[in-house]
Each structure stands twice: as structure tokens, then as C-alpha cells.
Amino acid sequence: MQSTNKEIVLDSQTIRDRVQELGREISKDYTDKELVVIGVLKGAFVFMADLVREITIPLATDFIQVSSYGDSSSSSGKITLVSSPNQMIENCHVLLVEDIIDTGLTMQWLAAHFNDQGAASVKICSLIDKAERREHKIKIDYSGFAISSGFLIGYGLDFDQQYRNLPAIYHLNI
Numbered sequence: 001m002q003s004t005n006k007e008i009v010l011d012s013q014t015i016r017d018r019v020q021e022l023g024r025e026i027s028k029d030y031t032d033k034e035l036v037v038i039g040v041l042k043g044a045f046v047f048m049a050d051l052v053r054e055i056t057i058p059l060a061t062d063f064i065q066v067s068s069y070g071d072s073s074s075s076s077g078k079i080t081l082v083s084s085p086n087q088m089i090e091n092c093h094v095l096l097v098e099d100i101i102d103t104g105l106t107m108q109w110l111a112a113h114f115n116d117q118g119a120a121s122v123k124i125c126s127l128i129d130k131a132e133r134r135e136h137k138i139k140i141d142y143s144g145f146a147i148s149s150g151f152l153i154g155y156g157l158d159f160d161q162q163y164r165n166l167p168a169i170y171h172l173n174i
Contacts, residue, residue: 023054043099
């Protein structure tokens with residue numbers, strides 16, 4: 001791993017406090033509903049692990065992996081399902097958990113996919129909302145933080161598969 005120049009954007013306590021708030025809100029909204037929390041791999045795993053520990057109602061968890069990049073460094077605009085959840089979602093309330101939403105392409109596709117699979121409802125929870133990059137209309141039902149610019153690493157966010165393990169979120173100066 002090369003040496004990096006990084007600036008802190010969100011410290012671990014700020015993240016922890018917001019995740020607790022999101023957990024309380026989700027618990028209240030899904031009381032008496034069959035909730036399935038589905039994390040989008042790989043970036044969402046850290047956020048989702050902390051989030052589900054803050055949700056106080058029964059729930060099931062699973063993961064999905066999609067790709068819109070193929071062998072390229074820029075999005076092809078076409079979503080490919082790499083791995084599907086094992087959890088049955090028909091008639092369940094699905095909460096999609098993502099680390100960061102920018103263009104909205106992946107979340108728009110995933111919401112439609114789970115609606116087509118018979119989910120009772122599909123909502124979106126994202127740690128980071130980069131709305132200024134939005135190209136596809138989506139509603140983020142539970143948003144951690146709105147961050148307008150910068151390449152972010154840490155707390156699940158990566159650069160070339162590195163830095164996901166950092167306990168805070170940093171702006172990476174490349």
C-alpha cells in the first residue's frame with residue numbers, strides 16, 4: 001500500500017452517533033414488519049454491521065453484489081448481478097444498505113429489481129449521499145451524511161480495495 005495524503009472528513013464518534021440515530025429511526029419505522037436488510041458488497045459491510053446492531057427489532061440480513069464497471073475503470077451504465085441474496089424477499093420489507101450513493105444508477109436498478117421480486121416495500125439507507133453527482137432519480141430514505149465532493153476512503157469505502165478498515169472517513173488526496 002502506498003503512502004497517502006488524507007484529511008479527516010468524519011471522525012469515528014460522529015459516524016457512531018449518526019448510525020445510532022439511523023438505527024432508532026429504522027426500528028421505529030419497521031416495528032411489526034418483516035424486515036430484510038440487504039447490504040451492497042463490498043463497501044457497505046462495515047456500515048451495515050454497525051447499523052444492524054443498532055436496530056432493535058427482529059430482522060434478517062443478506063448481501064448482494066452488482067457491477068456496472070466490468071473490466072473498465074468507468075461505469076458501463078449496465079448493471080450486472082454478480083451475486084444474489086439467499087434470503088427470500090417476497091412480501092418482506094427490504095432495506096438496501098449502501099456505503100455511498102453518487103449517480104444513483106445502482107440503487108435505482110436494485111430498487112426496481114427487488115420490487116420485481118415481490119418485496120412488500122423497498123427503501124434505501126446510505127451512509128454517504130453525494131447528491132451533486134446524481135444522474136438517476138432515487139429517494140434515499142435514510143441518509144447518514146451529505147458530502148459534496150472529494151474521493152472518500154475508510155469505514156468501508158476504498159481506493160483500489162485498500163483503506164476499508166479505517167475507523168473514520170477521509171478525503172483522499174491522490
